[in-house]
Amino acid sequence: MAESKNNVLTHGLSGKVGDLIVFRQRGDKTFVSAKPRERSGEMTDAQKAQQARFQEAAIYGKSALQNEALKKQYQDAAGDGKTPYNVAVADFLKAPNIKEIDLTEYTGKVGDKITVSVTDDFKVTGVTVSIYNADGSVVENGTAELDLLKNKWIFTATAENASLDGDKIVVTASDLPGNVTEKNESL
Known part of the structure; x- marks a missing residue:
C-alpha cells in the first residue's frame, strides 16, 4: 500500500477511483491501494x-x-x-505466551518459589499457579506476583508438599482483554 504525505493532489481523498485504486485517510496521511478483490x-x-x-x-x-x-x-x-x-x-x-516455568527453587516447602516468564504483545494482567499431587488432588493454588526488576512472575508456596513424585504444576496467564493461556509442567 502506497503512502502519500502532504501531497496537495491526494490530500483528503478517500474512496475508490473506478475499479482500480482506493484512497484511505489515517490522521494526516493518505494511503493508496489496489481495489480489494471480491x-x-x-x-x-x-x-x-x-x-x-x-x-x-x-x-x-x-x-x-x-x-x-x-x-x-x-x-x-x-x-x-x-x-x-x-x-x-x-x-x-493475541493471548499471553508462557515461555518458561522454572521449578528449580521448588522442593515442596513453604516459602519455595516458582518463577514464570510470560510475555504478551500488550500487557499480562495476572498469573496463577496451581500444584496438583499425582492423584489429582490440589496441594495449593494462588497468584504469582510480578517482579519488575526481573520481569518475571514469582509464586511463593504457602503449603507443604510432602511428595513431589508425579506432581503437576499448572500455570495460567491472562491479559487485558481476558485471553487466557495455560501451560503444565510435571515434577
Whole structure:
C-alpha cells in the first residue's frame, strides 16, 4: 500500500477511483491501494471462525476506547502509524505466551518459589499457579506476583508438599482483554 504525505493532489481523498485504486485517510496521511478483490467460493470453517474472532476483536477495540482508562493505555502504546483501536484489536487477537516455568527453587516447602516468564504483545494482567499431587488432588493454588526488576512472575508456596513424585504444576496467564493461556509442567 502506497503512502502519500502532504501531497496537495491526494490530500483528503478517500474512496475508490473506478475499479482500480482506493484512497484511505489515517490522521494526516493518505494511503493508496489496489481495489480489494471480491471473494470467490465458499469460506472454509476455519475462515468463518477467524472472521468471527476478528469481529469480536473489533467489538472489543471499540468498547475499549469507550473506557477512558483503557483508551489511555492503548493510546500510550500506539506508535507510528498505529491507532489506539489497532493496538486494542491486536491485543484481543493475541493471548499471553508462557515461555518458561522454572521449578528449580521448588522442593515442596513453604516459602519455595516458582518463577514464570510470560510475555504478551500488550500487557499480562495476572498469573496463577496451581500444584496438583499425582492423584489429582490440589496441594495449593494462588497468584504469582510480578517482579519488575526481573520481569518475571514469582509464586511463593504457602503449603507443604510432602511428595513431589508425579506432581503437576499448572500455570495460567491472562491479559487485558481476558485471553487466557495455560501451560503444565510435571515434577
